[in-house]
Amino acid sequence: MNISGTTRVFLIVGDPVEQVRAPEAFNHLFAKHGVDAVLVPAKVSAPDLSAFVRHSLLAENIDGLWCTIPHKAALLELTDERDAQARMAGAVNAARRRPDGSLEGALFDGIGFVKALDHFGIAMEGRRALIVGAGGAGMAIGAALALRHPACIALFDSAPGRAAAASRRLSAGSVSAIMPAASADPAGFDLVVNATPLGLNAGDALPFDVDRLDADAAVVDILMKNQPTPLLQACHRRGIVAHPGFEMMVQQVPEYLAFFGYDDIAEAVRVDAADIRALFQAS
């Protein structure tokens, strides 16, 4: 990494931002592939987001923004155009400045998730998925899972009305059946996803009853911390196939790179992501 006056700059905007792993991953790739670019953090509060986004991109060599909590939905509102995933889920992970100065957003969270399923060898066509948690993560996963033509996607959320609202929004852009679930009962589903924060804190209940999982069901817990999570441990004790969430981070990396015009590195990471996987796995 040799930053000079010619370096292209990207900012990852969040609040907090201290926990993000993206600078390590992407700066590693930029250096490895000899790309004169850098990703640096910008801790921006929600009230300042709009002014910061509009004006930081006045710099000709600041080409775009990565975005994390709590700004994914707010940044979508600041974009002039968004991809289908962003429109369905109501959030963006990244925004790039186009030649005319307008801002284009895209969402990769869900794409990363379904590519992680591909990586795990989990096929979804004609099968049934349950997503527990209909917040931003659950919405993004639902929006992308629909691209794999499952028989149905059920959404559950403990907050009344949230799963119904999310299902309505996702159904508008989807070819698959997306519906709210009355409970988190995982029985009868081929894939069950934890998209809640349950497991982050000691003493959290499991997000659903592991004993009710079909024996051949697959589970993904998108929590990044506390590996293996209590849910993964409970699944493993029952002999259920269960994967941690970091692979969805790994699989998003080439999406970001391609979005920002680094197609060659994106392709290289698609072919071999071992170093990026090791980086996220170690976190």
Place this chain on the structure above:
Amino acid sequence: MNISGTTRVFLIVGDPVEQVRAPEAFNHLFAKHGVDAVLVPAKVSAPDLSAFVRHSLLAENIDGLWCTIPHKAALLELTDERDAQARMAGAVNAARRRPDGSLEGALFDGIGFVKALDHFGIAMEGRRALIVGAGGAGMAIGAALALRHPACIALFDSAPGRAAAASRRLSAGSVSAIMPAASADPAGFDLVVNATPLGLNAGDALPFDVDRLDADAAVVDILMKNQPTPLLQACHRRGIVAHPGFEMMVQQVPEYLAFFGYDDIAEAVRVDAADIRALFQAS
């Protein structure tokens, strides 16, 4: 250099910005001393400067700005407070956000110059200096040279009235006599400084008549390119002591570091700047 979510960020703002050496110098020092900070370029046009400066500093971890051409005077106007050097010369090299959100500017160009004189062993107390070129660089050098209590500082500029205006401005903040010179004749001066761009382009005239220099005069040519410059070559042919300008860049480095709160690294560079000197010398 390991950029993460906790990294403090500084921006060097210029247009063009591709030629700046500061990111290499300061990022080398941050890495060498284990400081979690990074300096990245931001290419911002003059019309966008105000909006960019005000809003980029909304990010809590973007602590300040380095500034280069053509923004040094404009950035001063955006600061809420400035040091004495900045007020005298009408320009700033850097601005930092204070805890109350206000912006404080400082000018180091001239300080770097007089510390370079110290490094060269050139004492100025009671002696006579001629600065050829009364633009931003000449003004900054004049403002700082006054701190060394010379007998007088003469300013010459080929643009009519410019040296007189610069002398008036500098005199307001100075304890030394600062006056316009009617010509660039170096006869009778102990120190003669080239603060014009003459020497940048092939076929440029020398900024003053080297044959008219006193035999024991010292010369500094602040041009960074085309080393040794035509002026330095002409002085050396006559056996006149003459120094290139990069040392004034070297000597500014600890000033920036201290201004942004990195006193320990500043002190380390004051004790031993060999690596920074080699970096600028190689440029």
